[in-house]
Amino acid sequence: MTSEALPAPGSTERTRVRRLAEHAVNDRAALHHVLDAGLVAHVAVRDDNGQPYVIPVAFARRGDQVLFHGSTGSRLFRALADGQPTCLTVTLLDGLVLALSAFESSMNYRSAMVVGVAQRLTGDDELDALRCITEHLLPGRWDDCRQPTPKERAATITLALPLDECSVKIRSGGPDDDPDDLADPSLTHLWSGTIPMHETFGTPVRADHCLAETLVPSYVDGWQRS
């Protein structure tokens, strides 16, 4: 199915944003933007006793799929590979929103949620997915680093979750204060507003075993994500 033929974010019964629906965004470009800007996804899965867990994972978007991988030794990844329905979220924090009241204080964010069933990838498709995940974290690294061995591949479950049923919520702007608080003279001198948040990377640190004469690759040196 082409991207245009897939349901718009928030357009199915179980992905329709109900609470604060004004923050819902319904175009797939926004969905792709949030997924491409995120570095960590959280994936829900239940164990054999029905206990829910939420696993943070590295991930990448490839077209209309979210790709992530884990160990064959992980019972939770095996449950996902066996077809257990899941929910995956990616959250980007853009700032703290300090309202006059604790109740109205909030965060500025961009978040995406995907529901569905992941499929285990194999062969060249799996290898390409592993490349996508590595390249999503640091473009340029895949061609430079040692490629996965058959033994490493055998120890890995690589999953693709289709972007068929998704939703996106975005909050931006200042506090949405209660009119009674705005009119309350005792709160007139209380600071309110937003504290923006930005992602930054520090200076690369050479591993102890890395030779001093080995140059820092250009894709590492000064790496900034847009």
Ligand SMILES: Cc1cc2nc3c(=O)[nH]c(=O)nc-3n(C[C@H](O)[C@H](O)[C@H](O)COP(=O)(O)OP(=O)(O)OC[C@H]3O[C@@H](n4cnc5c(N)ncnc54)[C@H](O)[C@@H]3O)c2cc1C
């Ligand atoms: C950084 C951050 C902090 C938040 N803090 C709080 C908090 O402290 N308390 C609180 O109540 N809420 C918080 N939210 C909002 C929260 O994620 C839910 O949107 C909200 O709780 C509404 O839940 P609901 O089940 O009533 O949503 P409903 O509107 O009933 O959910 C229906 C559908 O909307 C979609 N949806 C819901 N939430 C999101 C989302 N965040 N992103 C994408 N799709 C979504 C899903 O597809 C879901 O199935 C926060 C969100 C973010 C990103």
